[in-house]
Amino acid sequence: MVNEPGGRRPLVSAVEAVGVGVGGAALAWLFIAALRMVPAAVAGAAVGAAGLNGAISGAKGIYQWRRPHGWVCWALDSTWGLISVAGGVVLHLVNALYPSSYFDGMSRRTNRHVYEGGFTFRSRFAITFGNVVSAGGGETGLRGDSPQVVRRRRLIDVHEGAHVLQNRSFGPLYVLGYGAWLVLAGAAGLLVGLVMDRRNWRSVVETFAYYDNPFEYWAYRKDGYWPPHGAHPRFVWRSGSRTHRRILNSDRRNGADRPGKRDNHIDQSPVIIRGKAAPSMSSSNAFIDPGLYEYILSTTLRDDPLLSDLREETARMSEGGMQISADQGQFMAMLVKLIGASRAIEVGVFTGYSSLSVARALSDDGRLVACDVSVEYTDIARRYWERAGVADKIDLRIGPAVDTLDGLISGGETGTFDFAFIDADKGNYPRYYDRCLQLLRSGGLVLVDNALWGGRVADPERTDDTTAVIRELNGKAARDTRVEVSLLPIGDGILLARKL
Numbered sequence: 225m226v227n228e229p230g231g232r233r234p235l236v237s238a239v240e241a242v243g244v245g246v247g248g249a250a251l252a253w254l255f256i257a258a259l260r261m262v263p264a265a266v267a268g269a270a271v272g273a274a275g276l277n278g279a280i281s282g283a284k285g286i287y288q289w290r291r292p293h294g295w296v297c298w299a300l301d302s303t304w305g306l307i308s309v310a311g312g313v314v315l316h317l318v319n320a321l322y323p324s325s326y327f328d329g330m331s332r333r334t335n336r337h338v339y340e341g342g343f344t345f346r347s348r349f350a351i352t353f354g355n356v357v358s359a360g361g362g363e364t365g366l367r368g369d370s371p372q373v374v375r376r377r378r379l380i381d382v383h384e385g386a387h388v389l390q391n392r393s394f395g396p397l398y399v400l401g402y403g404a405w406l407v408l409a410g411a412a413g414l415l416v417g418l419v420m421d422r423r424n425w426r427s428v429v430e431t432f433a434y435y436d437n438p439f440e441y442w443a444y445r446k447d448g449y450w451p452p453h454g455a456h457p458r459f460v461w462r463s464g465s466r467t468h469r470r471i472l473n474s475d476r477r478n479g480a481d482r483p484g485k486r487d488n489h490i491d492q493s494p495v496i497i498r499g500k501a502a503p504s505m506s507s508s509n510a511f512i513d514p515g516l517y518e519y520i521l522s523t524t525l526r527d528d529p530l531l532s533d534l535r536e537e538t539a540r541m542s543e544g545g546m547q548i549s550a551d552q553g554q555f556m557a558m559l560v561k562l563i564g565a566s567r568a569i570e571v572g573v574f575t576g577y578s579s580l581s582v583a584r585a586l587s588d589d590g591r592l593v594a595c596d597v598s599v600e601y602t603d604i605a606r607r608y609w610e611r612a613g614v615a616d617k618i619d620l621r622i623g624p625a626v627d628t629l630d631g632l633i634s635g636g637e638t639g640t641f642d643f644a645f646i647d648a649d650k651g652n653y654p655r656y657y658d659r660c661l662q663l664l665r666s667g668g669l670v671l672v673d674n675a676l677w678g679g680r681v682a683d684p685e686r687t688d689d690t691t692a693v694i695r696e697l698n699g700k701a702a703r704d705t706r707v708e709v710s711l712l713p714i715g716d717g718i719l720l721a722r723k724l
Contacts, residue, residue, distance in 0.1 A: 241282035244298065248278025251302035273310035274302040280316055281337070281355070284326070288333045297335040297392060301355055304395040311399075312354025318343045319358060327366050330380060336388050338380055340366050348543075350380065352387040360384065363543070375545075379447060386443040402439050409433045416459070424456060431456040449540060509549065511676065511713040525551055531580070534608050538575045546574050548647065548673065552715040553581035556645065559669055560585035565642035568592045569632075569663060571625045571656050572648030572673075576605025582645065583614040592618045593632065593641075595625035595648075626652060629659035639665050647673035650690045653697050661706060664723045670707075672697065676717025 252274030256267045278298075281287060288294030301309045319326075319342040330338040337356045344351050344359035351358050357380060360366060364376045390398050413432025417425030434440055435455040444450045451460045509517050527550065538544045548556075556578060560568065566587040570579050573596035583592050596602050602620060609615040621628045625648060632638075644660035646653065653672065660670050674694065680686040681695045698719060701709045707721040 237283045237285065240285060241279045244282030244287070245275045245277075245279030248298065248302040249275035251299060252306060255303040255306075269310070270306050273306060273313050276313045277301055277309050277354070280313070284328070284337060285332050286337060286355070287335055294333075294335055297355070300392040300395075305354065305392045307396045307399050308391040309354035312337070312356035315343065315351075315353045315356045315358050327360065330360070330366060330377065336385070338366075350384050352384045352391070354391050355388055357384045357388070379449075383443045383447040383449070386446045387439070390439055390442070398439065402437065405437045405439075406433050409436065413459070421456070421458070427456040428459055431459045435460055452540075509551075509713070509715065511679070511717075521551060525554060530608065530612055531577070534575065534577055534580065534604075537604065538577065541575075543574075548578050549715045552673075552718070553577055555714055555718075556671065557581045557585035559671070560643055563642055563667065563669060565668075566590045567641045568643040569629070569641055569645070569660055570594045571629075571644070571646045571660070572596060573602050573605055573620070574598075574647075575601050576608050578645055578647065579605060579618060580608055580612055580614065582643065583609065583617045584612060586617060590617050593628070594618050594620045595628045596620070596622060597624065598622075626655055626659070629656070629663065633659065633662055638662050641665065642668045644668070644670040645673070646671065650674065650693050653693055654700065657697060657701070661721075661723060666723055668723045670721045670723070672701075672719035672721075674716045675711060675719035676713065678716060681717075 249271050252271045253267075256262050256270055262270075278301075281298075281301075287298050316337070319339050322342045325340045327338045327340040335355065338360045339356070339358045340361035342358040348362045350360045350362065360376070360380045362376055364373050366373060366377055366380070394401065410429055410433035413429040414425065416432065417428030421428055435444070435452055436459070441450070441461055444452055451457075512520070531550065531553070535547065535550065538547045560582055564587065565585070566589060568582055568586060568590070570582065570592060573579055573594045579592060579594050583590070586592060594602075594605075599622060602622065606615065606620070609618055639662075641660075641663045642665060644664060646656045646660060648656065657670065657672060664670060675681075675698055677691055677694050680688075680691045681698060683691075698711060701707060701719055701721050704721070705724075707723055709719070709721045712718045712720055
């Protein structure tokens, strides 16, 4: 476990660890003694868990001793909430075996522990036992000030914070209630799924057991993130739209997506306006004056309800910032029409905004080979492809894109495609570029997204691997005698190359 810089002096941590540990064990002993009729083994385990929680929490300095709230949290952790706190102590021990950095910046004096990485039951999902939040960083991490990191921190503060509150407030009832719902509702979901939607029975089970769980519903609603994008639309509780719109707008007014503040996934989420995800004058282009960008959108953007609905649904996701901007989608569709494209490749589908824009612009007999590794995200894309009537044009390939592209090349399809769009894992950008170029005909276009990477490519002090890969690819394309090239400040930057 690695601490953030700026830790406390060892002596202070040791004194607080001993004091809080001994005090927690004493509180637990008094609480167990008042209950009576508790087996000695159970009483001993409870006192030990309270002592360990106190020692670890004291060493990390999580309790807010200057506020009554901090004392109440400590007292509840040592008494009523002991069962779930014991789970948190186990999580501490388990995370000692994982590549899990303890995130001091969201733990110190917050009455909880936060691990940026660590044990979790499902990728991208944080888990909370007692006062311990594990895998809080998901795929974005908790460092930096990009919109996605800001959103992830908010999830820890609000959603996982609600679970910490539930652990303390309901104590053993939380553990029993959550577990009973998980088992019973999961069984009911299995029956309903097999009868009513056999194809998506897993999603039905997950919705019944997890998303419709009252404790999760409370946390998601408190976070303004309801209905969750992963829930089955037929069986999830219906409510919360006004809440999530209000909170998302509040986040943005507080600077969650200001230009120049982007990291990891660069394209930013659209702003929710009057129930629709409208292109924001400041949330999709960090390289153009906001007033001028607003003019561009209001003058030339031709939106429609289907694209707007997709932007709105994607905006509710914690990873929603990976979606391309509306003006970029329109620009790509125009390029497809200008070259009369009938065969296209997309590397990186996400929720399908770019593939939808491209597929609609292809000729009537057109075909788009779409590459992605996520079934969860592309299930959203499929729904919108069906609504748009272009599902039959799109050949979705789930699996590593390099393997898919190599398969097309070995299958004799070199030089048969008209258009390619690359927006996936940046480390493989050079491999995707070379393979797409092989598959393109003379006069075909390849577009590479995030080519300006929030301006980092022009900053010599930025030497991280991702920035270096993008900078290298831009230079490679500029020197590539096989193409004509242009670098455009649309979205987060588009590298546009035309094969000679």
